[in-house]
Amino acid sequence: xxxxxxxxxxxxxxxxxxxxxxxxxxxxxxxxxxxxxxxxxxxxxxxxxxxxxxxxxxxxxxxxxxxxxxxxxxxxxxxxxxxxxxxxxxxxxxxxxxxxxxxxxxxxxxxxxxxxxxxxxxxxxxxxxxxxxxxxxxxxxxxxxxxxxxxxxxxxxxxxxxxxxxxxxxxxxxxxxxxxxxxxxxxxxxxxxxxxxxxxxxxxxxxxxxxxxxxxxxxxxxxxxxxxxxxxxxxxxxxxxxxxxxxxxxxxxxxxxxxxxxxxxxxxxxxxxxxxxxxxxxxxxxxxxxxxxxxxxxxxxxxxxxxxxxxxxxxxxxxxxxxxxxxxxxxxxxxxxxxxxxxxxxxxxxxxxxxxxxxxxxxxxxxxxxxxxxxxxxxxxxxxxxxxxxxxxxxxxxxxxxxxxxxxxxxxxxxxxxxxxxxxxxxxxxxxxxxxxxxxxxxxxxxxxxxxxxxxxxxxxxxxxxxxxxxxxxxxxxxxxxxxxxxxxxxxxxxxx
Amino acid sequence: xxxxxxxxxxxxxxxxxxxxxxxxxxxxxxxxxxxxxxxxxxxxxxxxxxxxxxxxxxxxxxxxxxxxxxxxxxxxxxxxxxxxxxxxxxxxxxxxxxxxxxxxxxxxxxxxxxxxxxxxxxxxxxxxxxxxxxxxxxxxxxxxxxxxxxxxxxxxxxxxxxxxxxxxxxxxxxxxxxxxxxxxxxxxxxxxxxxxxxxxxxxxxxxxxxxxxxxxxxxxxxxxxxxxxxxxxxxxxxxxxxxxxxxxxxxxxxxxxxxxxxxxxxxxxxxxxxxxxxxxxxxxxxxxxxxxxxxxxxxxxxxxxx
Numbered sequence: 001x002x003x004x005x006x007x008x009x010x011x012x013x014x015x016x017x018x019x020x021x022x023x024x025x026x027x028x029x030x031x032x033x034x035x036x037x038x039x040x041x042x043x044x045x046x047x048x049x050x051x052x053x054x055x056x057x058x059x060x061x062x063x064x065x066x067x068x069x070x071x072x073x074x075x076x077x078x079x080x081x082x083x084x085x086x087x088x089x090x091x092x093x094x095x096x097x098x099x100x101x102x103x104x105x106x107x108x109x110x111x112x113x114x115x116x117x118x119x120x121x122x123x124x125x126x127x128x129x130x131x132x133x134x135x136x137x138x139x140x141x142x143x144x145x146x147x148x149x150x151x152x153x154x155x156x157x158x159x160x161x162x163x164x165x166x167x168x169x170x171x172x173x174x175x176x177x178x179x180x181x182x183x184x185x186x187x188x189x190x191x192x193x194x195x196x197x198x199x200x201x202x203x204x205x206x207x208x209x210x211x212x213x214x215x216x217x218x219x220x221x222x223x224x225x226x227x228x229x230x231x232x233x234x235x236x237x238x239x240x241x242x243x244x245x246x247x248x249x250x251x252x253x254x255x256x257x258x259x260x261x262x263x264x265x266x267x268x269x270x271x272x273x274x275x276x277x278x279x280x281x282x283x284x285x286x287x288x289x290x291x292x293x294x295x296x297x298x299x300x301x302x303x304x305x306x307x308x309x310x311x312x313x314x315x316x317x318x319x320x321x322x323x324x325x326x327x328x329x330x331x332x333x334x335x336x337x338x339x340x341x342x343x344x345x346x347x348x349x350x351x352x353x354x355x356x357x358x359x360x361x362x363x364x365x366x367x368x369x370x371x372x373x374x375x376x377x378x379x380x381x382x383x384x385x386x387x388x389x390x391x392x393x394x395x396x397x398x399x400x401x402x403x404x405x406x407x408x409x410x411x412x413x414x415x416x417x418x419x420x421x422x423x424x425x426x427x428x429x430x431x432x433x434x435x436x437x438x439x440x441x442x443x444x445x446x447x448x449x450x451x452x453x454x455x456x457x458x459x460x461x462x463x464x465x466x467x468x469x470x471x472x473x474x475x476x477x478x479x480x481x482x483x484x485x486x487x488x489x490x491x492x493x494x495x496x497x
Numbered sequence: 498x499x500x501x502x503x504x505x506x507x508x509x510x511x512x513x514x515x516x517x518x519x520x521x522x523x524x525x526x527x528x529x530x531x532x533x534x535x536x537x538x539x540x541x542x543x544x545x546x547x548x549x550x551x552x553x554x555x556x557x558x559x560x561x562x563x564x565x566x567x568x569x570x571x572x573x574x575x576x577x578x579x580x581x582x583x584x585x586x587x588x589x590x591x592x593x594x595x596x597x598x599x600x601x602x603x604x605x606x607x608x609x610x611x612x613x614x615x616x617x618x619x620x621x622x623x624x625x626x627x628x629x630x631x632x633x634x635x636x637x638x639x640x641x642x643x644x645x646x647x648x649x650x651x652x653x654x655x656x657x658x659x660x661x662x663x664x665x666x667x668x669x670x671x672x673x674x675x676x677x678x679x680x681x682x683x684x685x686x687x688x689x690x691x692x693x694x695x696x697x698x699x700x701x702x703x704x705x706x707x708x709x710x711x712x713x714x715x716x717x718x719x720x721x722x723x724x725x726x727x728x729x730x731x732x733x734x735x736x737x738x739x740x741x742x743x744x745x746x747x748x749x750x751x752x753x754x755x756x757x758x759x760x761x762x763x764x765x766x767x768x769x770x771x772x773x774x775x776x777x778x779x780x781x782x783x784x785x786x787x788x789x790x791x792x793x794x795x796x797x798x799x800x801x802x803x
Contacts (some may be wrong), residue, residue: 390624390625391626394638394784397638397737403786
């Protein structure tokens with residue numbers, strides 16, 4: 001009797017899966033990941049990256065804790081996306097959901113801003129300010145602190161899993177996890193009052209979505225910053241592809257000046273045959289420091305995020321061997337061609353001013369100014385009126401006809417405002433609400449609308465029973481405080497047929 | 498079967514035996530994880546049909562070991578909702594209806610609750626917009642048979658109209674003047690003419706003048722000498738522009754000849770106190786609601802019909 005086989009469909013063939021029969025490595029669908037262990041480096045661009053990291057992380061972690069006094073009726077958090085109440089606060093600006101086009105405008109500005117930056121300084125976003133870059137940088141710094149620099153890291157990666165290695169790994173992962181938790185944790189403070197939410201968070205009374213958000217963002221930060229790193233830039237992110245399409249021959253890219261560097265050779269060889277070798281001593285420092293593990297000497301490539309660390313590394317080596325700096329440097333393709341033909345290197349700043357960058361900059365400023373103008377000129381009072389449809393008209397005992405309306409008064413200021421509602425185009429019409437009797441009806445109805453909210457009124461109008469079946473008029477509202485302002489809305493009065 | 502001809506050289510996998518234009522299909526085995534997932538779904542399906550109602554039987558279906566049912570789930574949801582609004586209902590039930598407007602939040606809750614209850618219990622006669630129809634009063638207007646303040650509306654809803662089984666019910670009995678031969682046919686015509694006059698639909702003529710006398714003798718006891726009605730008796734105001742059954746001569750003639758005996762259920766028997774109170778608040782909010790009776794009496798009885 002054959003032994004029990006739980007996998008009859010599979011077991012009938014009793015052969016390995018075809019994939020397993022393939023020669024190792026020859027026809028894998030995916031390229032095997034090479035370990036990247038970037039070496040520490042110091043220099044101008046490394047310091048610039050430190051500065052950008054400090055600034056961006058400070059902005060990220062400090063912003064929710066900034067306060068901004070908006071008076072007693074609005075939250076005092078400087079930047080707050082209040083989803084529950086559908087308000088977006090940014091310092092002096094408050095945006096209601098129907099004003100979401102300001103956010104759309106900001107996104108368009110961000111898009112044009114990226115065009116501008118890309119056409120001027122290439123993939124500077126990728127190299128300096130992208131969260132993936134900033135957090136990976138931070139994680140790598142932690143890694144160097146715990147595991148040592150490049151060579152020690154490579155040794156440790158190859159080492160067997162001894163208790164010492166396990167301890168080191170656990171320590172590193174704990175620090176990473178702590179950073180990831182702080183990263184994920186800070187995000188939620190943009191969506192609620194930060195001090196309150198922090199207290200709720202630690203006492204376990206915050207909303208489940210807060211914990212879920214922190215959990216997801218902690219996990220993604222930990223995985224993306226700790227393990228996936230350059231894979232995100234090379235495989236996952238669409239931006240390198242878009243940027244590659246946007247770069248032109250006048251964009252700054254990190255360039256290995258091969259006409260100066262080739263033919264590569266060690267100092268010894270160069271000393272032996274001075275004429276045959278270029279400035280590159282083939283020390284591989286540019287490869288060792290690269291956070292995405294590429295060799296810039298192979299030319300521009302999608303893996304290059306233009307972080308310029310190879311420039312720092314190469315400059316240092318050039319200084320040590322007494323050759324001029326800039327064998328690897330920021331350089332446009334046009335300038336590279338010119339230099340190849342013998343022109344002197346052009347200062348980097350000179351490359352920034354050109355029609356394309358000026359056009360993007362003008363567009364960017366134009367959108368910004370238009371939004372500022374719109375923000376300054378927007379009305380802070382609105383009225384809307386909806387007529388009762390069932391029944392449309394009610395005949396009253398004295399023969400008059402009554403129509404009812406649901407009128408909404410929107411006060412978008414962070415303070416209560418007195419308003420007056422009137423009717424334009426219905427001579428003799430008087431208004432009353434469901435809180436008043438008809439005897440109290442009056443031509444002008446006063447109402448105080450609470451700060452930053454919508455007041456809903458049910459308004460009645462009664463007119464003589466004889467008249468046109470339909471009369472168009474307008475509901476008007478104006479603020480009766482010093483600041484004034486107002487709005488009006490068309491409506492109609494109907495009589496039964 | 499497994500001879501060399503049927504094995505693909507590159508992968509070592511058997512062919513299915515089909516061939517299309519030189520393209521042959523490999524009998525590639527399923528990945529193991531896929532197969533396990535497949536078995537797991539089968540096990541899940543079996544467990545599911547045991548745990549939940551599934552198999553159709555002759556009378557109904559298996560009930561499942563968890564005892565779940567869609568009706569039970571609905572009941573649970575309704576009970577949860579009920580528990581949620583219970584404090585509000587309790588507060589409404591404990592607040593006298595006249596005191597509701599003094600608590601705007603409670604009043605608003607009552608109006609909204611009443612709106613929902615009205616959709617269930619009242620729209621059949623009064624219409625979804627409470628605009629009524631012939632014989633069923635329009636609750637939006639300012640004409641009330643029994644009174645339009647909160648307490649009176651609540652009592653009308655609670656006790657209903659013309660429920661013979663309950664002493665407290667709203668009861669107005671207009672005689673069938675023609676059918677019961679209290680008035681002759683000619684006299685009924687005269688009264689109708691007079692009623693058409695006081696409601697300013699016709700000019701005063703000879704018939705109406707005759708009718709005035711008849712009205713004073715037969716009708717004024719309930720409808721008042723001027724025809725302004727009497728809410729204490731549920732007698733409608735005959736001088737205003739609103740007619741429950743119609744103000745044309747034929748309809749008024751029918752009304753006088755046969756009388757009208759519209760009824761409304763006694764909702765106090767069917768609904769709890771809070772629901773009746775919420776219905777009163779809703780009806781009062783429709784636009785014709787009147788202030789509390791203290792104010793109404795202060796204004797004077799002459800205003801009562803307005």
